[in-house]
Amino acid sequence: xxxxxxxxxxxxxxxxxxxxxxxxxxxxxxxxxxxxxxxxxxxxxxxxxxxxxxxxxxxxxxxxxxxxxxxxxxxxxxxxxxxxxxxxxxxxxxxxxxxxxxxxxxxxxxxxxxxxxxxxxxxxxxxxxxxxxxxxxxxxxxxxxxxxxxxxxxxxxxxxxxxxxxxxxxxxxxxxxxxxxxxxxxxxxxxxxxxxxxxxxxxxxxxxxxxxxxxxxxxxxxxxxxxxxxxxxxxxxxxxxxxxxxxxxxxxxxxxxxxxxxxxxxxxxxxxxxxxxxxxxxxxxxxxxxxxxxxxxxxxxxxxxxxxxxxxxxxxxxxxxxxxxxxxxxxxxxxxxxxxxxxxxxxxxxxxxxxxxxxxxxxxxxxxxxxxxxxxxxxxxxxxxxxxxxxxxxxxxxxxxxxxxxxxxxxxxxxxxxxxxxxxxxxxxxxxxx
Amino acid sequence: xxxxxxxxxxxxxxxxxxxxxxxxxxxxxxxxxxxxxxxxxxxxxxxxxxxxxxxxxxxxxxxxxxxxxxxxxxxxxxxxxxxxxxxxxxxxxxxxxxxxxxxxxxxxxxxxxxxxxxxxxxxxxxxxxxxxxxxxxxxxxxxxxxxxxxxxxxxxxxxxxxxxxxxxxxxxxxxxxxxxxxxxxxxxxxxxxxxxxxxxxxxxxxxx
Numbered sequence: 216x217x218x219x220x221x222x223x224x225x226x227x228x229x230x231x232x233x234x235x236x237x238x239x240x241x242x243x244x245x246x247x248x249x250x251x252x253x254x255x256x257x258x259x260x261x262x263x264x265x266x267x268x269x270x271x272x273x274x275x276x277x278x279x280x281x282x283x284x285x286x287x288x289x290x291x292x293x294x295x296x297x298x299x300x301x302x303x304x305x306x307x308x309x310x311x312x313x314x315x316x317x318x319x320x321x322x323x324x325x326x327x328x329x330x331x332x333x334x335x336x337x338x339x340x341x342x343x344x345x346x347x348x349x350x351x352x353x354x355x356x357x358x359x360x361x362x363x364x365x366x367x368x369x370x371x372x373x374x375x376x377x378x379x380x381x382x383x384x385x386x387x388x389x390x391x392x393x394x395x396x397x398x399x400x401x402x403x404x405x406x407x408x409x410x411x412x413x414x415x416x417x418x419x420x421x422x423x424x425x426x427x428x429x430x431x432x433x434x435x436x437x438x439x440x441x442x443x444x445x446x447x448x449x450x451x452x453x454x455x456x457x458x459x460x461x462x463x464x465x466x467x468x469x470x471x472x473x474x475x476x477x478x479x480x481x482x483x484x485x486x487x488x489x490x491x492x493x494x495x496x497x498x499x500x501x502x503x504x505x506x507x508x509x510x511x512x513x514x515x516x517x518x519x520x521x522x523x524x525x526x527x528x529x530x531x532x533x534x535x536x537x538x539x540x541x542x543x544x545x546x547x548x549x550x551x552x553x554x555x556x557x558x559x560x561x562x563x564x565x566x567x568x569x570x571x572x573x574x575x576x577x578x579x580x581x582x583x584x585x586x587x588x589x590x591x592x593x594x595x596x597x598x599x600x601x602x603x604x605x606x607x608x609x610x611x612x613x614x615x616x617x618x619x620x621x622x623x624x625x626x627x628x629x630x631x632x633x634x635x636x637x638x639x640x641x642x643x644x645x646x647x648x649x
Numbered sequence: 650x651x652x653x654x655x656x657x658x659x660x661x662x663x664x665x666x667x668x669x670x671x672x673x674x675x676x677x678x679x680x681x682x683x684x685x686x687x688x689x690x691x692x693x694x695x696x697x698x699x700x701x702x703x704x705x706x707x708x709x710x711x712x713x714x715x716x717x718x719x720x721x722x723x724x725x726x727x728x729x730x731x732x733x734x735x736x737x738x739x740x741x742x743x744x745x746x747x748x749x750x751x752x753x754x755x756x757x758x759x760x761x762x763x764x765x766x767x768x769x770x771x772x773x774x775x776x777x778x779x780x781x782x783x784x785x786x787x788x789x790x791x792x793x794x795x796x797x798x799x800x801x802x803x804x805x806x807x808x809x810x811x812x813x814x815x816x817x818x819x820x821x822x823x824x825x826x827x828x829x830x831x832x833x834x835x836x837x838x839x840x841x842x843x844x845x846x847x848x849x850x851x852x853x854x855x856x857x
């Protein structure tokens with residue numbers, strides 16, 4: 216089947232999205248997200264176990280989305296859920312997802328044989344099923360783990376040598392897995408993603424082969440997310456590209472890897488990720504509310520049709536990550552209230568006062584140059600500062616002009632005003648403290 | 650043992666003198682910088698402006714800082730020692746919501762305490778990037794996180810190295826000035842993540 220994409224011609228998005236507010240932390244999904252109180256269990260008799268439909272997660276509920284928009288809701292039947300995320304289903308095989316706990320996670324597998332929870336020693340991500348029932352997932356982004364359906368044994372395949380991470384595995388053959396690999400970029404710390412490529416792991420040969428050739432120059436980054444196996448055996452994936460130094464969101468593109476060759480299918484209109492192929496239909500996770508909940512959308516060729524809320528391979532939006540809420544300094548006492556004097560604090564000059572907030576224009580390599588610009592913007596000569604006068608605001612050897620921000624004034628408003636007043640210097644203005 | 654020729658001996662002596670002079674000037678500069686903070690009457694600002702509300706989760710981040718990679722996310726700037734390389738300072742950019750806490754409280758602490766040498770390469774603020782392997786933006790994308798002493802505290806390391814650019818071990822001085830003994834300056838430390846540790850990372854949000 217030749218899959219046609221709704222955005223191939225005129226971009227026309229038809230999403231019948233009901234007014235749904237973002238859910239705060241907690242167990243309650245946004246209003247209108249679920250149709251009923253989920254009394255059915257995701258057990259071996261359920262559509263979850265049969266992998267019938269596209270599986271999506273809404274808080275602790277598994278939703279099986281069928282063609283035409285039918286949604287069947289099921290309750291997670293395993294151990295106490297902390298944060299359920301990253302779900303995938305395969306028709307006739309089953310469904311797998313991650314129960315994310317603070318620290319060690321569990322991979323949950325639901326098939327006709329029942330429910331199984333695989334306790335892992337770290338962070339599990341992106342479980343994927345093969346047609347024979349094998350299950351693969353990423354562990355700590357450092358290795359792939361594969362559970363054999365035949366005998367239940369679990370094998371571990373470390374990431375390619377020199378790679379920083381491996382994730383999003385997809386079974387692309389009986390003995391092969393294609394996955395996304397984070398590759399190092401010279402000079403980068405490796406903290407957060409800069410460069411991804413697709414690699415194939417040959418299980419029998421225990422070897423990795425690089426399949427794509429995207430690059431990064433350190434500022435411009437190129438990432439791959441949510442690879443999905445299409446019905447013709449090709450691999451669809453979303454590619455993102457951006458400059459990390461720019462204040463501009465990345466661009467999103469749809470790509471296809473077919474018979475060893477990767478080609479761009481189309482630009483995407485915004486933040487959206489592949490959700491999977493089910494019953495011959497391609498599904499997406501769409502950020503329809505620009506920062507709200509994830510929605511499932513069915514690709515109908517000429518348009519997208521909303522299939523309700525739910526996340527598939529995307530990270531949860533409004534649930535708190537259980538790995539990032541604990542430990543020292545995470546106490547909630549100050550999270551919803553402003554700072555101030557706390558009992559027991561020892562700061563000899565604990566005075567709430569207006570500090571030297573200012574808008575800075577610089578840097579200039581000489582005082583003379585700074586004075587000339589200062590005259591051009593009609594700034595008082597006393598507004599010149601250097602590193603000795605403002606070591607946190609000006610680099611050594613340089614000069615800058617400053618407009619002090621009055622107590623109570625909004626710094627961002629002042630910055631915007633001055634940028635508008637002197638557009639020729641807008642790119643060299645910032646808020647700083649003298 | 651080979652003897653150094655008189656010509657090379659002169660150049661070695663000259664190099665030694667130059668090093669002493671440079672070290673003296675750096676010391677003068679540091680003293681002058683520290684003197685600025687105290688002499689200018691610097692003090693903490695622990696008001697609600699100085700240490701503002703720290704949000705929780707993705708929606709909290711968006712509400713406080715705007716969307717990821719928005720145009721305001723790098724509108725505040727502070728010069729930090731050793732930001733670009735060891736003993737090579739540079740500018741760190743971040744969201745104005747944190748201007749007083751970073752630019753006055755934290756940077757002021759370091760200067761006033763004569764602790765510029767405790768800071769080590771690299772120091773980074775705003776960066777529009779995604780977390781490894783996921784669809785979530787890094788907290789750096791909101792200008793709500795700063796990495797410091799990155800070279801000696803790489804991602805994945807499970808402890809903090811307090812050795813600064815000056816080669817001395819400053820213990821937990823740097824983490825304490827960012828996060829504080831509670832309540833401190835309230836940055837959430839990546840060494841407290843229960844997943845992969847990130848000891849050089851300090852972010853102004855929890856649960857994300």
